[in-house]
Ligand code: SAH
């Protein structure tokens with residue numbers, strides 16, 4: 192993400208962060224954000240403003256049971272685990288153990304490790320396994336998807352069976368650095384495949400009457416879906 196995010200100017204983004212976001216960001220999240228910024232892929236981490244929105248949603252629906260696909264160093268995971276109640280649970284899936292290990296000391300320091308079940312794997316087989324268990328079906332309050340863009344449409348079908356009616360699924364990066372609205376030829380080659388996936392996903396979600404949707408420009412674009420039926 193460029194420093195302006197998707198807002199009109201970098202100054203406006205900075206204004207939002209400094210006025211409304213950073214003063215409220217928990218110390219441990221700040222620390223993890225600072226450490227993650229030194230990682231070569233640090234730009235992938237959830238932005239603090241997007242995190243603030245996730246925490247608001249989690250609280251509004253009293254989320255107790257959550258699932259996260261795409262953990263990286265764990266900013267959104269730490270935030271989720273800090274926000275849900277003491278007996279809340281979150282299944283967190285990512286094949287990158289090394290990145291997860293960077294965030295692990297912060298999880299331990301926060302004393303919220305008991306809420307987290309980290310699964311070191313690609314998400315697809317884990318979701319399939321969960322779906323085999325009737326106790327897991329329709330049981331999650333909240334899902335956050337922030338992983339391989341090519342799989343979002345597949346995750347959507349599976350998550351609609353795991354998240355309960357009234358529950359929330361949030362998809363991250365749905366505006367893909369603004370490239371979704373650009374001509375393909377003007378988009379750098381390395382961004383094209385995910386741009387295509389996000390464009391397809393946005394159409395699919397808009398046409399899916401099983402969910403209410405809300406497209407936000409926070410971070411790199413986030414789409415909130417609420418399961419209706
Ligand atoms: N939510 C994180 C950022 C995630 S970045 C944060 O707040 O910092 C995207 C992550 O998706 C990477 O860590 C990558 O390893 C993971 N990923 C890629 N393919 C995946 C898959 N098939 N299943 C689950 N995670 C995947």
Ligand code: CA
Nearest residue numbers: 235337363364
């Ligand atoms: Ca992301």
